[in-house]
Amino acid sequence: MSVFNEVKKNFGFGCMRLPMKDNEVDIEQFSVMVDSFLNAGFNYFDTAHGYLSEKSEPAIREALVKRHDRASFILTDKLSSPYFKTHEEIRPLFESQLAACGVDYFDFYLMHSQNRNSFKKFKECKAYETAFELKKEGKVRHVGISFHDTADVLDQILTEYPELECVQIQFNYIDYDDDGVQSKLCYDVCRKHNKPIIIMEPVKGGSLAGLPAEAEALLSPFGGSSASFAIRYAASFEGVFMVLSGMSNTEQMNDNLSFMRDFKPLSDDEFKAIDRVREVLKSMDIIQCTGCSYCTDGCPSNIPIPTIFKIVNNSKRYTNYGAKWWYGFQTGGTRGKASDCVQCGQCEDICPQKLNVIELLKQAAAELE
Numbered sequence: 001m002s003v004f005n006e007v008k009k010n011f012g013f014g015c016m017r018l019p020m021k022d023n024e025v026d027i028e029q030f031s032v033m034v035d036s037f038l039n040a041g042f043n044y045f046d047t048a049h050g051y052l053s054e055k056s057e058p059a060i061r062e063a064l065v066k067r068h069d070r071a072s073f074i075l076t077d078k079l080s081s082p083y084f085k086t087h088e089e090i091r092p093l094f095e096s097q098l099a100a101c102g103v104d105y106f107d108f109y110l111m112h113s114q115n116r117n118s119f120k121k122f123k124e125c126k127a128y129e130t131a132f133e134l135k136k137e138g139k140v141r142h143v144g145i146s147f148h149d150t151a152d153v154l155d156q157i158l159t160e161y162p163e164l165e166c167v168q169i170q171f172n173y174i175d176y177d178d179d180g181v182q183s184k185l186c187y188d189v190c191r192k193h194n195k196p197i198i199i200m201e202p203v204k205g206g207s208l209a210g211l212p213a214e215a216e217a218l219l220s221p222f223g224g225s226s227a228s229f230a231i232r233y234a235a236s237f238e239g240v241f242m243v244l245s246g247m248s249n250t251e252q253m254n255d256n257l258s259f260m261r262d263f264k265p266l267s268d269d270e271f272k273a274i275d276r277v278r279e280v281l282k283s284m285d286i287i288q289c290t291g292c293s294y295c296t297d298g299c300p301s302n303i304p305i306p307t308i309f310k311i312v313n314n315s316k317r318y319t320n321y322g323a324k325w326w327y328g329f330q331t332g333g334t335r336g337k338a339s340d341c342v343q344c345g346q347c348e349d350i351c352p353q354k355l356n357v358i359e360l361l362k363q364a365a366a367e368l369e
Contacts, residue, residue, distance in 0.1 A: 010240065011263070012042070015052075016052070017052075047060055047101070048077060049093070060075070060101050065103055075107050077101065077106045079131065080113065081113065087127075114148070167197055167198070168244075169200070172199075173208070174204055195239075197240045198240075199242065201290050211277065225255050229273075231243055287312055289306055303331075305347060308361070311330065
């Protein structure tokens with residue numbers, strides 16, 4: 001039976017964000033969340049080698065794999081560009097991922113964070129071909145991609161590799177018609193190629209869970225949390241078989257389970273309310289950062305870029321928000337300030353949101369220093 005048929009419901013546990021304690025994954029709380037997730041009838045878990053500074057895979061081994069029968073869950077992992085340079089390094093990396101997770105196979109194995117540049121590297125290293133070989137060997141059951149680029153690049157990949165079985169895209173109501181992320185256009189390409197769609201960042205790194213009062217008021221008549229509308233929005237589109245959510249505590253999980261256990265697509269009136277929320281958010285000129293932290297790993301000045309952008313956004317959303325105090329608290333010492341940017345551009349090259357990070361840091365320095 002296909003793994004697609006074994007996926008019990010359309011909601012998955014994204015393990016890029018997990019409960020943390022003293023900079024380590026809180027295995028006790030994570031285990032409770034895993035149990036609640038499985039007991040509610042869900043069974044899809046998603047990770048990658050670099051998530052949480054390489055702590056996500058071992059946490060899954062401890063909280064999920066060691067405590068539950070392998071047949072009771074679906075596990076997705078990814079081949080990430082920073083961890084291999086040649087074709088010969090891919091299989092050893094893959095085997096290390098199996099060991100880190102404590103499993104003999106992955107249900108889904110995705111070519112991670114594909115864009116115009118990374119696709120070129122993956123082709124040169126025969127990464128796709130290696131993944132298809134792993135499938136033939138039974139170590140991978142389905143091969144797909146996760147994608148961050150424009151729709152024309154996605155169309156190229158799916159045209160060159162029609163064997164791909166699924167596509168993971170960033171999709172949420174604020175990015176739906178965004179020129180950089182191109183959620184709708186990428187969704188349309190997936191539909192054109194008849195590929196099942198996995199949704200990541202439906203709540204855009206949590207930013208759609210904490211809406212400003214004006215936007216919140218548009219949704220409150222319908223009941224439910226702001227996060228519930230964001231996740232249900234993504235899950236309401238035809239062709240979407242999985243929506244992921246990174247959950248950092250049991251409260252977030254319980255909220256998500258409450259509305260996804262018996263999922264109902266958004267009504268016409270709810271879609272119209274979301275359209276108005278989108279207009280409110282775009283009028284506020286919010287920095288569209290999801291907090292993925294890809295930009296910080298190689299920053300020569302160790303600038304906490306997502307944290308700075310969150311402070312800037314909160315200063316726009318909330319009155320009497322002590323932005324300069326928080327900025328001073330979060331920067332300095334071993335962490336750089338916005339003005340410490342040397343404009344090397346590595347952050348912009350890797351940013352999935354295609355943000356003009358250098359210019360945004362200049363603006364943050366002007367506002368907060």
